[in-house]
Amino acid sequence: MKLGNPKVQGYLDNGSVPNSNNSVIDAALVSWSRLQVLLNYNINAGTTFSTPIISTYSLVYTTSTSFIGGVLAPNGDIHFVPYSAKVGQKINSSGVVSTYSLIYTTSTPYQGGVLAPNGDIHFIPLSATVGQKINSSGVVSTYSLIYTVANAYIGGVLAPNGDIHFVPYSAIVGQKINSSGVVSTYSLIYTAVGAYAGGVLAPNGDIHFVPRAAAVGQKVSSTGVVSTYSLIYTNSSGAYFGGVLDPSGNIHFVPISATVGQKINSSGVVSTYSLIYTTTTAFSGGVLAPNGDIHFVPYNAAVGQKISSTGVVSTYSLAYTTSGAYIGGVLAPNGDIHFIPASATIGQKINTTATSYSLGICCSSFFNKL
């Protein structure tokens, strides 16, 4: 990691976050390279302690598998995405937890969410028969979907043109909603039961689906071209769940039951790496911390696990663990990483960094989704 910022014609490049919705995220990685300047600033700023500061807090509403995935709203609220929960739940920038009414609840309706350019947070339909969103004024509404089936989609990603793509779990077609609210479907190359869970926006604007039971990787380019690629490690009973983009441009798949880590770099090269702690259904979802660490979110894991910006994997103690504890996480502008409570009865967060991302970076489509 180089220190400091690059000079360009006698001026310092302080970096820039690209707009997430007007196709400025380019295949040549120019916009990504400028975002990297901002990311590297935070990595170089260091951390207060060598281990994360972990704390817990009370929740208003808990139940088994209550929420799966979370999204940061434009006002700094973190919304938990309802799975078995009958109400929405959020935590504001002051740490106040509150709930709100939903319009549509059923058994296992949504998993994961995405922030749209107009400030709407869309919940991703797993078994829901309607889409559901909450706007920046706090108004909850539903909308029609074209394709619905049980266990359809898990997680979503905002494409560089402003479309929100749902990630196919067992769905046999892709589905997206554009910035005008128009829902459409498109063909996939590879489908399977429980194929993918979560997605990641790559530096070149491709959306990668994270392989859960899939035998091949699959992605959608910024022009809508779907393609597949070979993976090194696959597990038909569940390899990875959720993914995270690191400051170097690697996409890390988060090991749910995989025995090795797996990533794909910005040139498309897939590789694996050793993990310290593995178990069945260990982690679900992950978050990039401002210091460059990627934290895996503990589902059944007894310890936290992270990989640093230099590739060092390490574990750390958590304040609270239980079966099916958390799925997905969100980085707040104060540097806190909040784990989203699935069956956990208390909230849990970690903080590591000397500097933090601004709200504008935290909300970037590269980071703000399951």
Next chain:
Amino acid sequence: MKLGNPIVQGYLDNGKLPNADDGSIDTAMAAWSRLQVLLNYSINAGSTYNTNIVSTYSLVYTTTNAYTGGVIALNGDMHFIPVSAIVGQKINSSGVVSTYSLVYTTTVAYQGGVLNSKGEIHFVPYSGKYGQKIDAAGLVSTYSLVYTTTSSYVGGVLDPNGNIHFVPFRAVRGQSISPTGVVSTYALIYTVVNAYAGGVLAPNGDIHFVPRAAAVGQKVSSTGVVSTYSLAYTTADAYNGGVIAPNGDIHFIPLSATVGQKINSSGVVSTYSLVYTTPNAYTGGVLAPNGDIHFAPYAAAVGQKINSSGVVSTYSLIYTTSGGGYYGGILNSKSEIHFVSLAAPVGQKISILSAAPFSLNLCCSPFFNKL
């Protein structure tokens, strides 16, 4: 726009916010040029989307002609200035809206406010017979004014020496308050009914009054010299409030004007086309961290902004009314612009999602923090 910060004699110029009250803001604009580095840093850092996220929220107190203009306090609270409201109202940095008691209220009491170096927010007397302020501890108090009349002043500006100047609307004398609280008046060159509404601190320390019905521009230098200059466009109810752009241009906010008007740091006045105009369209404006200047919608049916490259565009709002919804706006350190509710029953804000929001101190600078 060049990338990042300039490198001066081999060292990086990270920019600097000048003290607002000790004469640091100089006529040679050296202080301004260093402040520009900070502004350009935020512009270059970008924002999550190229569109604005508009949302509304509940207010505690609303009424017809409730508040006009707003000011952010040193603790991050955004205060609405009571025109006919019988309570003060503020929003804290967590978005919690609350009210507080005032000492003096009357119909059309104040319009606009100014933060001084003590952390006091002074309400600018419109038809109010007393000055009124709220200090950094939240204590509200009143004080005597030298000159009062009906519809006397609209908006105010902190000059580089720490004096608060009220902008003459129907007043025939200027009026200022020193850092120690001494109120005094001074002669103006040009006065007329509804002459000026709102003011802007220029890069060289001059205070420009924004021409509403005035036929000429008028300004007060940092040494107290009053002078006038020609405008390119004038009409009744032309402009209301002004905003300084990162390049030093002062933009007058179009109330009923059919063209935009600005004066650059060399004193050159020019006009530019607007996308949307209507009578009583906008009152006051706010500079966003990405360089956009947003006009606060009074009777306008759409939002309107001009970016740092001079491109004017409009965008949809959630709440609008032809009867006068909002009056002025406030930028906070979360890169949110809050429009101040005049008669609107809901608050409305624009979330910029800047990658480098202005710090609270920058938001509080007299270049930006006033009607």
